[in-house]
Amino acid sequence: MYKMIDVDFGSSRYDALVNLRYKVLLEPLGLKFLEHYRPNEASYLHIGCIDQLDDKLVGGLILAPVDNEEIRMMQVAVDDEYQHKGIGHEMVAYAEKRAKEAGYHKLVMHAMLSVVGFYESLGFKQEGEIFDEGGITFARMVKEL
C-alpha cells in the first residue's frame, strides 16, 4: 500500500523527489533541473508518496508559501507506472491537510490545461484567464481550505 510522508529538504528522500520530478515533469519537455534552484526550496514543504512494499518514492509535490493566507502547490508528479491508482488524489488531499495544519486558508496552483479536469475533481476552481508560460498553457486553480 501507499503512504504519504513529509520529506525533509536536503535528505536522501529529497534527492529521490528531485529525480522523480525531473523524470515525470521536466525530461518529457526537454528541460533540466537547475541546481541553483535547490536553495530556494529550503523553505518549502515537500510531500512524497511511498510504496510500502519496497519503500520506493512514487510521487511527490511541493507547497510554497505565498503569504500568511495562501500556499502554492507545485511540481505534482506521480511515477508513470503508478499513475491512475488514486495516488494523485490521495497526495493532494494530504497536501491540503498539511497546508491547513500549517495555518493556510487558500491552496493555489497553476495547472497545465491537460490536467485541469484532475484538479476540478478535487474541488479546485479555475480563476481568471488561461495564460502561457514557456510555450505551455496554464490555468490558475484555487481551493479554499
Ligand SMILES: CC(C)(COP(=O)(O)OP(=O)(O)OC[C@H]1O[C@@H](n2cnc3c(N)ncnc32)[C@H](O)[C@@H]1OP(=O)(O)O)[C@@H](O)C(=O)NCCC(=O)NCCS
Ligand atoms: C496528473 C497526475 C498527478 C495524476 O496522478 P494519478 O495518481 O494518476 O491520479 P489519480 O489516480 O489519483 O486520479 C486519476 C483520475 O483523475 C482524473 N483525471 C486525471 N487526469 C485528468 C484530466 N486531465 N482530466 C480529467 N480528469 C482527470 C480521472 O478521473 C482519472 O481517473 P482514471 O485514472 O480512471 O483515468 C499524474 O498523472 C502525473 O504525474 N502526470 C504527469 C505530470 C503532470 O501532468 N502533473 C501535473 C502538473 S500541473
